[in-house]
Each structure stands twice: as structure tokens, then as C-alpha cells.
Amino acid sequence: AQKVTQAQTEISVVEKEDVTLDCVYETRDTTYYLFWYKQPPSGELVFLIRRNSFDEQNEISGRYSWNFQKSTSSFNFTITASQVVDSAVYFCALSEATGGFKTIFGAGTRLFVKA
Amino acid sequence: EAGVAQSPRYKIIEKRQSVAFWCNPISGHATLYWYQQILGQGPKLLIQFQNNGVVDDSQLPKDRFSAERLKGVDSTLKIQPAKLEDSAVYLCASSISGGAKNIQYFGAGTRLSVL
Numbered sequence A: 001a002q003k004v005t006q007a008q009t010e011i012s013v014v015e016k017e018d019v020t021l022d023c024v025y026e027t028r029d030t031t032y033y034l035f036w037y038k039q040p041p042s043g044e045l046v047f048l049i050r051r052n053s054f055d056e057q058n059e060i061s062g063r064y065s066w067n068f069q070k071s072t073s074s075f076n077f078t079i080t081a082s083q084v085v086d087s088a089v090y091f092c093a094l095s096e097a098t099g100g101f102k103t104i105f106g107a108g109t110r111l112f113v114k115a
Numbered sequence B: 001e002a003g004v005a006q007s008p009r010y011k012i013i014e015k016r017q018s019v020a021f022w023c024n025p026i027s028g029h030a031t032l033y034w035y036q037q038i039l040g041q042g043p044k045l046l047i048q049f050q051n052n053g054v055v056d057d058s059q060l061p062k063d064r065f066s067a068e069r070l071k072g073v074d075s076t077l078k079i080q081p082a083k084l085e086d087s088a089v090y091l092c093a094s095s096i097s098g099g100a101k102n103i104q105y106f107g108a109g110t111r112l113s114v115l
Helices: none
Strands: A003-005 A010-014 A019-022 A024-026 A032-039 A046-052 A060-061 A063-067 A074-079 A088-096 A104-107 A109-114 B005-007 B010-013 B019-022 B031-037 B044-050 B053-056 B065-068 B076-078 B088-095 B108-115
Touching: A003 A088, A003 A104, A010 A019, A010 A074, A019 A109, A024 A074, A032 A074, A046 A060, A046 A074, A074 A088, A074 B053, A104 B031, B005 B088, B010 B019, B019 B088, B019 B108, B031 B076, B044 B065
Parallel strands: A010 A109, B010 B108
Antiparallel strands: A003 A024, A019 A074, A032 A046, A032 A088, A060 A063, A063 A074, A088 A104, A088 A109, B005 B019, B019 B076, B031 B044, B031 B088, B044 B053, B065 B076, B088 B108
16 A cells, blocks of 8 residues: 655754755555645745656756665655755655556655754 | 635534535646545545546545545535535645656635534
């Protein structure tokens, strides 16, 4: 069965600190997709990144980077030099290629970045 | 490009009343999703449409919730009668198609309070 665990409920950092948000997933499928979404106070979830199960290359996009490790079933997200605008709830999600493609979201990590 | 539109943004009702939410997806998106997001949790899929057909409604409480997407474009989610535990944000999302790899684009949601 699909499962996504985001063990960190809330994280508080000071601006310019680096912060890593953890995501651990469970799946029996060999083909699946992992996502990160950001939910700012306005409410809508905003897509950040997608990774498929066959691509373990880490990715960097500006201050954001993602570390995908199949051996530990983890897909962690790091924000370098955090800014106040990064304050939001971040969700990790898993979608399997079989079983109807339903997307399962983790419970989210609320990030507070203080000036 | 216009995003996913939802209305109303907020709704307060008393238990046992009925309520309806409306969603207009991004133009050309075949797949539409309704999620329930309870405070402090990740979004949970209620129903997924592919055009005007239902792909997955396994987590929709069918004794009180109903949804339709008659012309394969906009959609309505209804709750009748509402219970206290239905207090949540109801998010609508759309994607180009329904495969596991597809990025979902979310609306700002409708925050429902049942008193």
C-alpha cells in the first residue's frame, strides 16, 4: 500500500539558514512518481518538482535541491539560504503507475522562516 | 493562462444543512480532482474524474457526498447533510490527463466550517 511520511510537523529557522524537509515513502510498485508541493497561506498547492522512480539524479533549482534515494525510500528537500517568503506548508506526494494512479500526500511540514 | 477557479472561498453552515462547491479547471485539462484537507493533514482524494467519467471515488462518503462533472469541464461537489467532521478545506485540482506522472494544478480551495 502507498504511504508517505513527513515526520517533521513544524520547523522554524532564521532567515539565511539552510533547512531540509524529510520525506519517506512506501510502495510496492517499481514505477512511481514523487512530488513536492508548496502550500502558502493563500491556500493553493503549488507544484515544485516531480521525480520518477527510475531517475535518482539529484536536482537543483536555484535555492532548492532534492535528494532522491531509493535505497532508503526517501525524497528529501533542501532550501539553501532560506527566506521569509519560503514560509509555507510543504507536502511530499507519491503516485503509483498502477492501481488507478491515485496520489497520496504526506501530512505536510510547516516551515517558519523568521527575519 | 487562467488557473483553477473555485467558489465560494468560505462557507459556514450548521450541521444537517447542505452545501455545494464549484470548480472550473484549467482549460483543456481532462482530469479533475476533489480533495478534502482537514486542518493539519495532507489533502485526501475524494473523487477523480476523467472527462465526465468517474475514475476513483473509493474515499467519497457516498451517503452524504456527491459530485458531478456533466459536460467534462466544470464540476460541483455537494454535501447533504453536513456533519461537524466535514469541516475542512475542499480543494479542486486539474491535470492534462490522469496518469501517475501528471502534475496537478490546484485552486485556492473552499474553507467549510460546520457548526
